[in-house]
Amino acid sequence: MPPLRLNPTLFNRCRASSRPRLLRPALLPRFLAAQARWSSATTEPNQPDPDGGTQGAPSSQKHIKYTSESYPEIKRDSKFGGLSEKHVQYFKELLGTESAVIDGFSQDATDDLEPFNSDWMRKYKGHTKLVVKPGSTEEVSKVLKYCNYNMLAVVPQGGNSGLVGGSVPVFDEIVVNMSRMNKIRDFDEVSGTLVVDAGCILEVADHFLAEKNHIFPLDLGAKGSCQIGGNVATNAGGLRLLRYGSLHGNVLGIEAVLPDGTVMDDLSRLRKNNTGYDIKQLFIGGEGTIGIITGVSIQCPQRSKASNVAFFGLESFGKVQQAFCAAKGQLSEILSAFELMDGPSQDLVHRVTDKKRPLEGQHPFYCLIETSGSNPDHDSEKLESFLENVMGEEIVSDGVLAQDETQIQSLWSWREGIPECLGHWGGVYKYDLSIPLPELYKLVEDTRERLTSAGLVGDDETHPVVGVVGYGHMGDSNLHLNIATRRFDKEVENKLEPFVYEWIAKRNGSISAEHGLGLAKKAFIGYSRSETMIRLMKQIKELYDPNGIMNPYKYI
């Protein structure tokens, strides 16, 4: 069955003939089927992107520059000890199995170390000579205690799917990779409380929960590779924060190891526990700078029985805001996603994939709306009434409604495929920003205007910039501003920074809505946080990690 196509002209014609309920999904396809032209073919993404999207590895296997070369101003801190054979020996004995230690000290293991030294974007590359993979909280504790005593710097590493270089070393920091701690520890079906090892893959947990009729309250494009410990450490937001809220609300307990080896046993399974400072919250978004998360307890909602996805074209960002308000008001408790994509982002997806577009013609803006609820009939009725409103009022210009799971996935691919397609020409400058909603899109316009008037944007090889696009989680006021380029170019960079950050600071926005600080944003925190807050944060770092061994050179 083709997806249900809707547009206001048709709708108003129907309405004029006094058939106001003609948008009912069961009816419309019959007389609109002939006009449906959109293919539901999808492409398989190579590589997940935590933008709530999927992103291919850059098309060319370019040489990865060492971070220490890209950021020459960062110097290795001489307080850290160097790795010796004695150290390697200690870890080998501690962790027992050969496979738990990858050692480039006594032998050439460059290829084996490569995946742990560099990020999937191939943007950051470290010089580590040692990767350890502890298999238990106790082993993590012994590793950190030893490193702290010997002043060996450490980088905690989960699925290594971050976008800000937070999970790879800069110099010779030891990588503590959590992939061996990957068990689901416990699930209680009555309360919906899940307890997992930090290295458990998000998708593995979600599949496990699906069998129990529950859902993980976080979803993002990288779910096939990202680990829950990393999600929590970076306070991942993702696609359904709008519906299920943030990890600060959903995480019930954390087990973590402090740099001195102390095990913070705060793995509560209780929804309510007002007995003292909620210290675990510091580890949510702490990016591995004060300890390593080893276990997580989280409340999981029941899985929805029904899911619907609609995809609209709109004439202006004002109309997108109107549609968002209408969705909040009318879809209310069943609204689970409201995603924004601008016209240029969809044009680039179309250029790269050559897929048929979901809608006829081109529109300045698109949005994807998802509902999740417990009663398919009720959800359809609510959606229908919402569609009547936004189409009758001509808030949206055109739209389609997915008719089955394949079409749902296909519509999502026009949102999730953006990051992958943007990488097609070379590199992408990526900004992940929180901006008050009315001005959310103005930054994209201002940036495009700025780069265009500098003569940097164009269709041929002489121009470094292919396009300036905006998309993101409209429901959370979270914009992803992306600049697709043919090559990284200093002039482009100079036009972008600090321009983007100053623009954000003027509007009290956030320079990192969900990606975190890592190495990429460390220098810019002052645009989103006051000196007082930064001072208070440094106090916390000093308190938990006085030797500074945890994930150095990054964060604050």
Place this chain on the structure above:
Amino acid sequence: MPPLRLNPTLFNRCRASSRPRLLRPALLPRFLAAQARWSSATTEPNQPDPDGGTQGAPSSQKHIKYTSESYPEIKRDSKFGGLSEKHVQYFKELLGTESAVIDGFSQDATDDLEPFNSDWMRKYKGHTKLVVKPGSTEEVSKVLKYCNYNMLAVVPQGGNSGLVGGSVPVFDEIVVNMSRMNKIRDFDEVSGTLVVDAGCILEVADHFLAEKNHIFPLDLGAKGSCQIGGNVATNAGGLRLLRYGSLHGNVLGIEAVLPDGTVMDDLSRLRKNNTGYDIKQLFIGGEGTIGIITGVSIQCPQRSKASNVAFFGLESFGKVQQAFCAAKGQLSEILSAFELMDGPSQDLVHRVTDKKRPLEGQHPFYCLIETSGSNPDHDSEKLESFLENVMGEEIVSDGVLAQDETQIQSLWSWREGIPECLGHWGGVYKYDLSIPLPELYKLVEDTRERLTSAGLVGDDETHPVVGVVGYGHMGDSNLHLNIATRRFDKEVENKLEPFVYEWIAKRNGSISAEHGLGLAKKAFIGYSRSETMIRLMKQIKELYDPNGIMNPYKYI
């Protein structure tokens, strides 16, 4: 219209005659109306109780013992300075207006100071000689800076509606009362973000939001007097946490003053902001021990268009659990409260109020279920289908469904009226506990058995205990165990403590689910938290309040 009455016998009779939809609210009243016997008269509670209930002030105007007498083991810390005329003069000049300073130093102001020195339960009483009421964040900053420099201990005070003695002084601590900072600063209708002064009364904010078609994501019995700053400082839970989640998820920003006068300007209005440690979280549930919250930014959901309340009688706690699972599964996204009341609690309410019971006969357990949704028809249908299930399966024995707002309030009064009625005979031992759901009610049975077999429970004056009851927020695994007594009695206390806390510790529960630690639970934190966690908490206290002037003698 009388409330709709339902019971399985009638339901099954209807079903046998193949009229499976007879429970539709529009139909049932007609043939059951004659049987309705429940009066919707309500009593006006005197005084709110933050248990998610309303509680009268104890019936007798008993003499309030000084906390320093009830807890002779707590000694005034000699490091704190004593109040002098010079200090009082400073505050008078700083705060300008006469009414902002109540001073019992140079004059006898015992009566004026009384409401600030004692709690509404008349259980705790301090010796303060000075109450200051700053009118701005800057004034709070100057007050604390001065106190910190002069080693003057301080108690932050909001609506003073707490249950653990956290907001009144023990000795001569200066009360910093926040009632003058009571403004709504800002509201954004598109995002639903509300920014308020800390001293804003919860109900005032909720009424303001009602006009904007939004709702405060926290509701509790004390809403008419409690202040939002106090709610956040105590991480209040309340009636609808089940639906809207905890303050750790909903609070977007906090402005607070640290003991040294530093203003922590973290009043973000953004849903997502991953730029450093989320320090504000330490103030949520910090109970005024590391600073004073002066402003709060919080995300508020849209107000539901429809609300339904049903009230059931059930034969066992096993059936209550079945009903809860059914409600989660079938009412799903519209379920907004699932409250438990045991038979004895309802018997006591009945004895005190002499109101007609909602249901005929008596039942070992009762529960109150509330739905809130955007479409009244859909909600009714979901509720109807749920009722069919729980009555058809004989999970519930009897039930009523409110037909209008008056009946909704009246049904709620059987839940919210419990704390008030328990105080009728004298004092109440109150425990606020998180317990894994399957064992939630066992504690009430075990406690009742323990006190009964010790000969302490009875209907006449010779027995100190009137009854042992359990009620609470089933949806959050949060039990309120209450022991209604004719008089406080050492033998009763010895039977209860540490028994209750040991019982909780064995099950990894929480000794304070939502009330906090204050003075009442300070000594018992070890039953819910490990030595490591307590040590980490003490580090935080030491970091922010090295002089220890903030709310001393309490918390950890």
